[in-house]
Amino acid sequence: MTVPEMYGSLVFNDKIMREKLPKDVYKALRKTIDRNTHLELDVANAVAVAMKEWAVEHGATHFTHWFQPMTGFTAEKHDSFISPTGSGEVIMEFSGKELVKGEPDASSFPSGGLRATFEARGYTAWDPTSPAFIKDGTLCIPTAFCSYSGEALDKKTPLLRSMEALNKEAVKVLKLLGNTDVTSVTTTVGPEQEYFLINKEDYKKRQDLIFTGRTLLGAMPPKGQEMEDHYFGTLRPRVAAYMHDLDEELWKLGIPAKTKHNEVAPCQHELAPIFDTTNVAVDHNQLTMEMMKKVADKHGFVCLLHEKPFDGINGSGKHNNWSMTTDTGLNLLDPGKTPAENIQFLVFLTAVIAAVDDYADLMRLSVATAGNDHRLGANEAPPAIISIFLGDELSAIMDAIEKDEFFSAQKKVAMETGAIVLPHFFKDTTDRNRTSPFAFTGNKFEFRSLGSSLSVAGPNVILNTAVAEKLSKVYEDLKDVAPEDLNEAVHARIKEAVIRHKKVIFNGNGYTDEWVEEAEKRGLCNYKTTPDVLPVFIAPKNIELFTKHHILTETEINSRYEILLENYCKSLHIEARTLADMLGQQFLPAVEKTIDRYVTLALKKKQLCETITSKTEKRYIEDLSQAYDTLYDLLQKLTADTEQAESIEDVLAQAKYYQETILAEMAEIRTAADEAERKIPEDLLPYPTYSQMLFYV
Ligand code: ADP
Ligand code: MG
Numbered sequence: 001m002t003v004p005e006m007y008g009s010l011v012f013n014d015k016i017m018r019e020k021l022p023k024d025v026y027k028a029l030r031k032t033i034d035r036n037t038h039l040e041l042d043v044a045n046a047v048a049v050a051m052k053e054w055a056v057e058h059g060a061t062h063f064t065h066w067f068q069p070m071t072g073f074t075a076e077k078h079d080s081f082i083s084p085t086g087s088g089e090v091i092m093e094f095s096g097k098e099l100v101k102g103e104p105d106a107s108s109f110p111s112g113g114l115r116a117t118f119e120a121r122g123y124t125a126w127d128p129t130s131p132a133f134i135k136d137g138t139l140c141i142p143t144a145f146c147s148y149s150g151e152a153l154d155k156k157t158p159l160l161r162s163m164e165a166l167n168k169e170a171v172k173v174l175k176l177l178g179n180t181d182v183t184s185v186t187t188t189v190g191p192e193q194e195y196f197l198i199n200k201e202d203y204k205k206r207q208d209l210i211f212t213g214r215t216l217l218g219a220m221p222p223k224g225q226e227m228e229d230h231y232f233g234t235l236r237p238r239v240a241a242y243m244h245d246l247d248e249e250l251w252k253l254g255i256p257a258k259t260k261h262n263e264v265a266p267c268q269h270e271l272a273p274i275f276d277t278t279n280v281a282v283d284h285n286q287l288t289m290e291m292m293k294k295v296a297d298k299h300g301f302v303c304l305l306h307e308k309p310f311d312g313i314n315g316s317g318k319h320n321n322w323s324m325t326t327d328t329g330l331n332l333l334d335p336g337k338t339p340a341e342n343i344q345f346l347v348f349l350t351a352v353i354a355a356v357d358d359y360a361d362l363m364r365l366s367v368a369t370a371g372n373d374h375r376l377g378a379n380e381a382p383p384a385i386i387s388i389f390l391g392d393e394l395s396a397i398m399d400a401i402e403k404d405e406f407f408s409a410q411k412k413v414a415m416e417t418g419a420i421v422l423p424h425f426f427k428d429t430t431d432r433n434r435t436s437p438f439a440f441t442g443n444k445f446e447f448r449s450l451g452s453s454l455s456v457a458g459p460n461v462i463l464n465t466a467v468a469e470k471l472s473k474v475y476e477d478l479k480d481v482a483p484e485d486l487n488e489a490v491h492a493r494i495k496e497a498v499i500r501h502k503k504v505i506f507n508g509n510g511y512t513d514e515w516v517e518e519a520e521k522r523g524l525c526n527y528k529t530t531p532d533v534l535p536v537f538i539a540p541k542n543i544e545l546f547t548k549h550h551i552l553t554e555t556e557i558n559s560r561y562e563i564l565l566e567n568y569c570k571s572l573h574i575e576a577r578t579l580a581d582m583l584g585q586q587f588l589p590a591v592e593k594t595i596d597r598y599v600t601l602a603l604k605k606k607q608l609c610e611t612i613t614s615k616t617e618k619r620y621i622e623d624l625s626q627a628y629d630t631l632y633d634l635l636q637k638l639t640a641d642t643e644q645a646e647s648i649e650d651v652l653a654q655a656k657y658y659q660e661t662i663l664a665e666m667a668e669i670r671t672a673a674d675e676a677e678r679k680i681p682e683d684l685l686p687y688p689t690y691s692q693m694l695f696y697v
């Protein structure tokens with residue numbers, strides 16, 4: 001199969017729809033997809049028949065409503081197409097009703113209190129804007145998931161609502177600016193995904209990786225990432241074979257995997273697809289993460305998506321490239337050749353700047369997880385302070401607008417490579433900045449604070465909604481201005497936005513202490529940990545934002561707030577318990593065995609010759625006995641305090657306790673254990689070391 005033949009071969013895409021559906025049905029479905037109109041049941045029935053036919057042709061026997069509950073993973077419950085005919089035989093059947101609606105039991109998914117007040121029954125509803133696909137012989141139908149009374153229980157529902165809100169507000173502003181041929185605006189997302197690959201055999205021996213996704217113990221190897229020899233390095237054959245297979249699997253699913261390379265840390269890699277409409281990109285990213293794990297298994301690897309699998313080694317993130325596009329094909333964040341004169345671009349740009357400034361707290365919230373807390377602000381990922389990198393040219397334009405000065409565009413500078421044989425090209429007008437959480441990168445913004453395992457739905461809900469809000473303000477301010485005064489009013493509006501929100505713009509190095517101080521002076525928020533930031537979810541200004549644009553109801557907000565807090569506590573509870581088990585059942589016994597070995601050795605030496613001092617053995621015995629006692633005490637304390645944590649009723653207080661007390665105790669144990677680890681002979685170590693995991697792939 002050639003790549004174009006392979007691409008999308010497992011997707012019920014537009015081409016297949018056109019082939020398989022009666023013309024009027026196809027048209028009706030297209031209208032629903034493109035313009036969010038209601039879908040009639042007879043259309044759904046016809047689509048279901050065609051879908052089933054196509055799926056069965058491709059070997060599918062089952063179908064599932066594929067959805068994204070608040071667990072952060074995807075969920076599926078498979079039903080076969082079979083339907084008895086009464087004569088002991090079956091036929092393959094699939095109805096419009098089965099396509100459109102499913103009724104999984106909602107009671108076992110996180111609902112954050114919604115369960116208590118509402119029925120356990122949940123519904124999944126077909127999202128026709130994201131194409132169905134076949135995975136492992138099952139037709140997967142992307143769906144939204146809500147409770148009996150309509151509360152969203154998933155990540156897709158608010159995302160679709162936020163895209164709708166942005167669409168509505170953006171079109172209004174465009175019309176006002178005279179761009180009347182635009183009928184819809186969608187947001188686009190391209191998520192770059194980082195991951196680690198380690199040997200499956202190693203993984204199986206590490207309880208911490210199995211239960212928590214990250215190592216809780218493990219001394220640094222003699223070599224880390226200091227040589228910077230892995231980034232963009234040649235792919236090792238096994239890894240190259242994995243990436244090749246992964247690309248093919250993704251292409252079959254219509255996921256446009258495009259770029260792949262080694263990342264900074266040993267065993268770390270990255271994959272980026274070509275961007276797509278936001279909800280499709282979100283679904284695709286979930287599928288990509290699933291495929292990464294599945295394909296890894298076939299190659300004897302395990303794919304780690306945790307934000308910080310290895311202490312002392314860079315963790316993994318996800319870059320959310322984001323923009324807005326009109327149905328006429330215009331990227332609203334494309335500055336064009338002369339951005340200073342591109343009023344429309346400046347209106348949308350300043351709306352994004354205002355949105356990020358006023359809702360920086362929600363942006364920070366949208367990337368807050370226990371895992372990501374190990375990265376943000378740790379000089380490997382952006383700081384926890386949300387700021388915007390605009391680059392030199394746009395910053396100069398902002399400056400000129402503020403001061404009412406004329407902006408003269410920089411001439412494009414030819415790149416001087418010094419070699420005649422190399423092609424000549426122009427330099428970009430902005431350099432790259434790796435430390436900014438939210439960077440303008442030519443014709444899109446790149447939100448870089450996301451952790452690698454996070455669904456990109458949440459951050460995009462915030463972005464879409466906050467920008468929709470700012471666009472609605474632009475519209476409110478300008479809608480009654482007389483046409484002849486509009487130009488001036490728009491200019492004044494842009495200027496005002498620049499003055500008010502320039503504090504969030506920062507083009508410097510975000511890793512320095514000076515920036516932390518400076519940001520505080522500017523009044524920017526700096527929420528260091530997840531428990532610190534979660535309460536902003538229920539701040540009145542944010543509740544108002546979500547309810548005004550019909551993204552989340554107050555009930556849904558409260559339920560989500562609770563789920564996030566609970567998830568945080570559960571993650572840390574599992575980590576603490578896992579560490580306690582590893583320490584008590586594996587590490588301390590290994591220390592004992594080592595001591596025993598040295599004791600035996602010393603005794604043997606003494607038997608052999610009275611005058612041998614066994615000085616070294618004695619030192620090992622002394623050091624390790626001391627470490628043993630220390631670790632034993634720390635283990636007792638951790639166990640008692642974990643129990644204490646579980647008894648705290650107020651879930652915010654509980655989260656804070658986990659963050660302040662339990663995490664600190666875990667870190668203390670780690671320091672002591674990692675030092676002792678270096679004194680344990682390799683054959684007595686209960687699990688593979690960092691060296692083994694990171695340098696023997
Ligand atoms: P880099 O590593 O330099 O940031 P990559 O090429 O790895 O760049 O990733 C850039 C990502 O941005 C790709 O997924 C790309 O498709 C995406 N992208 C490009 N244009 C847009 C856009 N208008 N909207 C959203 N994403 C975009
Ligand atoms: Mg990038």
